Amino acid sequence: MSIRDEIERRVRDGALVAFEPNPPISWIRPVFLVPWINQQVTGPWKDRSDEAREMPEVRADLEHFVGGGNVPAAFGKRPSSVMLRRLSAPKRRAAGVWEIRTQTPRPGQRLFGFFAAPDVFVGVELLARDGIDFNAVAQESWAKWHQLFPGDKPVISENIHDYITENVVRLR
């Protein structure tokens, strides 16, 4: 089965949810989320809670991504403030893990995941920025990927356009 078939299967069995943008914009870069993350991002949230201020911003950033907006991206640690960053890969197996970064309100939120195919992001972990152990997150993310797609590999490349085909600028 192709990775597309696998994603469809995982959506149908409830292991993944296709993130739905609020306004009906084009789905240039579909995002698939594990259900608890989709629930977290779309609400409802406890009234006057931190997440009631934080998650709408995550949602807005994901909609920008899905709608095909310009994305500043980086491989590795620098520059540190880009929207989309591939984790540093001291060990080769970390190379496929990306984070979509929502930076406000502080400390910000990080959605970790993989590109299942060009322009197709699968988010498996969502964490507040403070106190993240990136090596541990990379390992956990890989474990979740293998759980979702045993036998399939995400995109791993040194060419940014293998991940995002258009409207991306790789900053160094």
Add this chain to the structure above:
Amino acid sequence: MTTSLKTWSVYADDKSTPLNESDKSYFRARTRRHVHDVVLGKFMELSDDQNLTRAQLAERLQVDRAQITRWLSSPSNWTLDTLSDLLLAMACQASVEAKAIGFGETGNYHHAFTTSLDPAPKNQRSGFTSYITEGGKKLRASDPNEMTVTTTPRISVSKRR
């Protein structure tokens, strides 16, 4: 008590319902992202067409190249002055337009990976318009009455005169 974002039609048509912090956070983020998108897009265009570099912007604005990189990376620390400075360095200025949130701008492209998917399960839905796909590239709301779209205050870029 819980809170969530309102339906699009409320944002578009209902001017009396109070807006909560979630509503405001969402639209602030949309606006920041949109403004940044315009400037980054202009930089990408000029980089392609005229080989404009971050070093050249830094030189014009008399700031470190690293500062230009930070600004192009994210809108999180921008002020309106940042917007003005970056556009000026690209021989542009901002033109701000406030548009009503409303109907009319719908996406009609659907990535191949989403063409055969049903919308999210009901318990995962956000309460917003749901989608049905047809023929690989069509996108429509399940309820035409909910076919609502917004535009944030739009900023376009124009050449300086």
